[in-house]
Amino acid sequence: MTLPQLHIVLPERLQRFVPAARRGLAFGIPALDALLPLGLPRGQITALDAPLGSGGTALLLALAEATLRADEGVAFVDAARTLAPQAAAHLAGLGPFWVIRPRGTESAWWCADVLLRTGAFGLVIVDQAPTPARPVAVRLQRLARDKDAALVVREAGVPPGQRERKAAAATPHGATVPGAALVLSVHSAQDGFIPAAPGSGAAWPAPRPVRVVIEKGGAPRAAEVSVGDPLPHRLRPHWAVRDRRGGRSGGGVSGRTQRRRAVQPDWSASP
Amino acid sequence: MAFAEAQALAADLVSLPWDTERVARAALEVATVLLAASPRVAWAGERGNEGVWWVDAAGLGSEPTLAARLGRLARGLGFGRARAGIADSAIAAYAAACGRPGAGRKHTTAAPGIVPPGDDNAFLAPFPLALIAPHEDLAETCHALGLRTVGQFAALDADEVEARFGPEGLAAHRLARGFDTRGPTTPRDDALPVIACDLGSPVATAEPLLFVLKGALASLGSALRAKGLAAREIALTLTLDDGSTAEKTVRPARSTSHEGALFDHCRAAFEGWALPEPVTALAVRATVAVPASGEQGDLLAPRWADPAALEAAFDRIRGSEGADAVAQPLVRDGHLPRDAGAWRTEELAAATPTRDTAPALTLGAPPNRPAAAALRLLQAPAPVRVRLSRFGLEAFHHGETWHDVTAWSGPERLAPRWWIGESAGAAGASLPAGPRDYYSAHTAAGTLWLLFRTGASRQWFVEGWWD
Numbered sequence: 023m024t025l026p027q028l029h030i031v032l033p034e035r036l037q038r039f040v041p042a043a044r045r046g047l048a049f050g051i052p053a054l055d056a057l058l059p060l061g062l063p064r065g066q067i068t069a070l071d072a073p074l075g076s077g078g079t080a081l082l083l084a085l086a087e088a089t090l091r092a093d094e095g096v097a098f099v100d101a102a103r104t105l106a107p108q109a110a111a112h113l114a115g116l117g118p119f120w121v122i123r124p125r126g127t128e129s130a131w132w133c134a135d136v137l138l139r140t141g142a143f144g145l146v147i148v149d150q151a152p153t154p155a156r157p158v159a160v161r162l163q164r165l166a167r168d169k170d171a172a173l174v175v176r177e178a179g180v181p182p183g184q185r186e187r188k189a190a191a192a193t194p195h196g197a198t199v200p201g202a203a204l205v206l207s208v209h210s211a212q213d214g215f216i217p218a219a220p221g222s223g224a225a226w227p228a229p230r231p232v233r234v235v236i237e238k239g240g241a242p243r244a245a246e247v248s249v250g251d252p253l254p255h256r257l258r259p260h261w262a263v264r265d266r267r268g269g270r271s272g273g274g275v276s277g278r279t280q281r282r283r284a285v286q287p288d289w290s291a292s293p
Numbered sequence: 294m295a296f297a298e299a300q301a302l303a304a305d306l307v308s309l310p311w312d313t314e315r316v317a318r319a320a321l322e323v324a325t326v327l328l329a330a331s332p333r334v335a336w337a338g339e340r341g342n343e344g345v346w347w348v349d350a351a352g353l354g355s356e357p358t359l360a361a362r363l364g365r366l367a368r369g370l371g372f373g374r375a376r377a378g379i380a381d382s383a384i385a386a387y388a389a390a391c392g393r394p395g396a397g398r399k400h401t402t403a404a405p406g407i408v409p410p411g412d413d414n415a416f417l418a419p420f421p422l423a424l425i426a427p428h429e430d431l432a433e434t435c436h437a438l439g440l441r442t443v444g445q446f447a448a449l450d451a452d453e454v455e456a457r458f459g460p461e462g463l464a465a466h467r468l469a470r471g472f473d474t475r476g477p478t479t480p481r482d483d484a485l486p487v488i489a490c491d492l493g494s495p496v497a498t499a500e501p502l503l504f505v506l507k508g509a510l511a512s513l514g515s516a517l518r519a520k521g522l523a524a525r526e527i528a529l530t531l532t533l534d535d536g537s538t539a540e541k542t543v544r545p546a547r548s549t550s551h552e553g554a555l556f557d558h559c560r561a562a563f564e565g566w567a568l569p570e571p572v573t574a575l576a577v578r579a580t581v582a583v584p585a586s587g588e589q590g591d592l593l594a595p596r597w598a599d600p601a602a603l604e605a606a607f608d609r610i611r612g613s614e615g616a617d618a619v620a621q622p623l624v625r626d627g628h629l630p631r632d633a634g635a636w637r638t639e640e641l642a643a644a645t646p647t648r649d650t651a652p653a654l655t656l657g658a659p660p661n662r663p664a665a666a667a668l669r670l671l672q673a674p675a676p677v678r679v680r681l682s683r684f685g686l687e688a689f690h691h692g693e694t695w696h697d698v699t700a701w702s703g704p705e706r707l708a709p710r711w712w713i714g715e716s717a718g719a720a721g722a723s724l725p726a727g728p729r730d731y732y733s734a735h736t737a738a739g740t741l742w743l744l745f746r747t748g749a750s751r752q753w754f755v756e757g758w759w760d
Contacts, residue, residue: 051664072760075740079667079760102669106757107622108634109667114621120607121622121636124614133610133618140606210739230666230741249664 047145047172049081050088054234057245062174062204064144065167067159068239069199070176072208077232077249078176081208082147083110085174090116094144097122097137101130102150102178118142127151127178131158134173138165147174156200163201175199204239208232210249316343326370330362333477341426345387347476350379360405380408380416382473388420413471418444425468431458443469486516487578495534495571499563502531502572506563507556509577514552517579523548526581529559532574539568545612548583551605557612628707630731630743630756631670666759668743674724674754677744686734689744691755696736703732706748725750733759 046061055061062068062085072078086096095118098110103123113119122133130151137146146166154162154175166173177198199205210232235244300306320336324346327334333349353359360377367375378389389406408416417424420443422435427446434457440446447469455463467473488509496502506529517524525548530540543558559577607619620636627633678690686701708728727749734742741759746752 073738073740075736075738075742075758075760077664077666077760079669080664083667084664103672104669104757105622106630106634106668106670107620107636108624109665109669110622111624111634114623114637119621121620122610122614123618123620123636124610125618129614133614136606136609140603142603142606247664249666 047085047092047094048088049085050091051081051084051247053245053247054081057234057236057243058204058240062145062172063239064170064172065163066172066203067163067166067199067201068172068174068204068206069202070174070206070208071237072176072206076208076210077230078208079105079109079149080249081232081234081247082149082174082176083113086110086113086119086145086147087116089145090119092144093117095119095142096145097134097143097147099124099130099133099137099146099148100150101127101148101152104150131162134162135165138162138169138171138173141169141171143169143171145172145174147176149176150178151175152178153198154200159200159202175202202238205237207235207237209235320346323367323370323372326366327363330359330366331477335477337475347383347386348377349477356407357405360407364405377405378407379405381410381413382471383475384425384468384473385413385416385471388417388424391424393419414447417469417471418442418447420444422446425465427465428461431462431465434458485522485579485582486513486520487576488512488516489574489576491574492572495573497571502575503560503563505575506559506577507552509575510555510559511552513577513579514550514555517550517582518585520582521585522579522582523550523585524555524579524581525583526579527555527559528578528580529562530576530578531568531572532576533568533570534573535570537570539566541566542580545608547604547608548585549605549608550585551602551608554605554608554612557609561612629709630668632710666741668757669760670757671755674745674756677753677755679744679753686732686744689734689742689753689755691742696734696738696740696742698734699737701732701734704730704746706730707745724754725752 046058046063048055048061049058070078070082072081082098086098089096090113096113097120098105099122101124105121107121110119110121122130122137124130124133127150130148131154134146134148137143162173165171210230230249231246232249233244233246236242296306296308317336317338320338320343324334324336327346327348331348331350331353335347337343337345337347339345348359348363350356350359356379360379363377364375376390376392378386378391380386380389385408389408392406422432422441422443422445424443425446427435435441435446440449446466449466451463451466454466458465490505490509492501492505513524513527524545526542526544528540528542530538532538541562543555543562545554545558549555610618617636617638620638622634623637624634625632675691679686680688680690680695686698688695688697690696706728709724709726725747727747729745729747731743731745734744736742743756743758745754745756747754
């Protein structure tokens with residue numbers, strides 16, 4: 023058996039000998055859980071290299087949901103204060119889920135320190151924070167180890183135009199978080215999208231395929247997961263909120279058609 | 294019965310004067326024996342109730358077992374017909390020892406009367422009014438009104454009873470409702486802790502003061518926890534070199550005994566505190582304290598932490614990052630992307646809903662579904678430049694980068710909440726009024742953005758992106 027084969031097979035064999043309570047955290051997404059049979063490691067830092075719009079937040083929230091369903095607390099440090107509350111509202115009813123929204127991105131690491139010290143959280147997520155200094159990362163890793171918690175770090179998003187420069191400056195594994203035991207990179211594939219039809223509102227036909235690759239901390243494997251619902255013409259309301267903007271029907275023209283006619287974009291008048 | 298009548302019935306009857314000291318000595322002997330069953334025993338001592346002892350039954354395990362033990366002890370002292378009653382209040386325990394009305398004043402068995410917790414009021418209701426020993430005026434009035442039982446008297450309005458019969462009537466009414474302050478008591482130390490430190494030599498800089506303050510707050514926190522308290526307000530007193538004192542009051546957002554949280558607040562109080570003289574002594578004292586909230590830990594829970602410690606951690610974060618830094622998300626029935634959710638902070642939970650606040654929805658867990666893309670919203674909509682063609686949106690300029698649009702969806706016209714102002718961009722300029730056409734645009738870099746164009750000014754803004 024070759025070394026890459028051992029890398030692939032061993033975690034699955036080892037899983038039988040690891041007590042369920044001591045296993046890492048699951049994503050609750052079958053493809054990702056198959057990619058990481060032992061789950062996200064507790065007591066370690068996991069870095070998520072997910073550019074803006076790649077589906078990183080969706081994966082983090084899925085991880086939070088699976089952790090909450092396992093009766094563990096989750097703290098989400100939203101360093102950039104950009105998370106829309108409706109996106110995570112369903113988690114608040116599942117268990118102790120707290121979102122920390124510091125004034126500045128630099129405070130995110132201090133917040134994570136305070137949260138880890140409580141020992142109340144099995145998962146602490148630091149989202150959109152600047153790269154921590156090595157001493158800070160080491161201290162956080164020790165705290166996570168002492169409290170048996172998983173610390174997941176997603177660095178601040180880089181504007182798409184600067185993504186190539188960041189990739190060149192990153193370490194060979196693409197990891198910039200010092201001491202990260204596991205590094206996952208997330209990239210959205212565009213194959214699932216159909217370009218817009220000229221002059222009409224195009225709808226996304228399928229959820230976005232997102233590719234997750236283990237960059238460090240395991241066998242170099244990849245998995246593809248689907249993130250996001252098909253985007254309808256309208257803005258997507260929350261699944262539990264009734265849409266009260268139904269159109270008027272009559273005259274053989276549906277309300278939706280009436281409304282679309284009423285708000286046809288006037289491109290020529292735009293500045 | 295007069296003494297002469299009694300003597301006629303029993304020729305060997307002897308009359309002795311009432312000896313209060315002798316009775317008290319006998320009561321003390323009984324109380325000493327009863328201490329074997331409970332650490333807190335008190336003799337009622339009231340005239341007419343000389344044979345009553347109050348025994349604290351809280352935290353002593355099985356109540357029938359305790360009652361049986363008390364009975365054995367009493368029988369050992371020669372009180373073969375002693376009875377025990379256990380209830381939340383002394384009056385109900387007394388009534389339980391006497392027995393239910395109709396069952397006979399005298400018990401034929403020594404079975405204890407035990408009133409279930411919270412049932413004192415109902416238990417007392419059928420007893421005759423004499424149980425609460427009303428004064429003469431009250432007893433006559435109740436008799437004239439046809440009030441015969443404790444329950445009938447308890448049903449009267451407390452304010453009216455106080456207005457008619459004064460404090461004595463109110464005390465009787467409280468007894469009738471099962472509120473009785475009698476019972477075994479121990480002296481309580483209600484003094485709030487004070488930690489004072491003499492600095493030895495005058496100190497003119499903040500660092501040594503903060504060093505001493507940290508230790509003092511740790512001692513204060515320990516003293517508070519020992520009393521089961523949490524500080525709602527603490528006073529920081531500095532003695533200056535000229536003998537004068539300077540004082541500041543610190544009020545944490547939540548009562549806490551955690552030294553870290555208290556230190557953060559005190560350190561903030563030190564900032565901008567101009568002192569005319571060096572400091573020679575420092576004292577911290579809890580001026581307002583409340584019982585610390587506690588929660589029983591679950592041994593079998595995979596992860597359990599002291600809620601007070603968690604609250605203290607949140608308090609530290611709030612103190613440093615603002616009151617809205619710790620929040621829980623909730624969804625609202627708002628039609629705009631920015632109004633479809635809100636953060637539940639401490640202030641929001643306490644605030645009264647206003648017309649500008651859409652009703653919050655209580656959500657359960659969503660049905661099983663794939664990971665949904667999450668909306669990320671900028672702090673405020675940012676104005677952007679766009680490049681348009683006859684096919685629609687081609688590109689937009691945001692964050693010093695031109696984003697090429699490969700696909701877009703829209704428009705959807707939504708009217709903003711015109712009655713409240715909204716700001717845009719980092720400069721906080723007001724957003725143009727009028728309806729908005731919302732678009733979602735997929736860029737070549739793979740990001741799905743949320744943009745809108747205001748109807749009146751035709752300005753473009755980016756509001757967020759899906760991630």
